[in-house]
Amino acid sequence: MKCMASDSMVSLGNGLSYPADKIRKVKKIIVGAGGDGGDCSRFLEWATRDFKEPPPKWKGSKEEESFLALVLKADGLYVYAPSFPEPEKVNAPFFAIGTGGEAARVAMMLGKTPEEAIELACQVDGYSGLPVQVLEL
DSSP: OOEEEEOOEEEOTTSOEEEOOOEEEETTEEEEEEESHHHHHHHHHHHHTTTOSOOOOOSSOTTSOSEEEEEEETTEEEEEOTTOSSOEEEOSSOOOOSTTHHHHHHHHHTTOOHHHHHHHHHHHOTTOOSOOEEEEO
16 A cells, blocks of 8 residues: 555744645645645645746745655655656655654554554654644555
């Protein structure tokens, strides 16, 4: 089963947070993003337009990425950053981004499902929060 999972917490710099969808199914792909909320939203909207238009203007500079995104296709998982000319294929059985990404990757290395991995990451990362959203390709 190919799927993408995410937590639902978006944190603002002033200590406020709110729940939001961070992943979206678009035709035959799933996209997700983590980082600056505005740039993540712009990336997800750009994906709904099939990435046809030029990329949106991102908040961060090319030296400092403001967000990372994942694109799950039938042929594999790709990572995208504003400084990349195009998404780069991830040659690994799974991957995770965001503040809880490392915890989620360790959990999956230990055999947890993506959903279980996100649930565990939410327990140790103060910027990750439930509920977990899972979309299947």
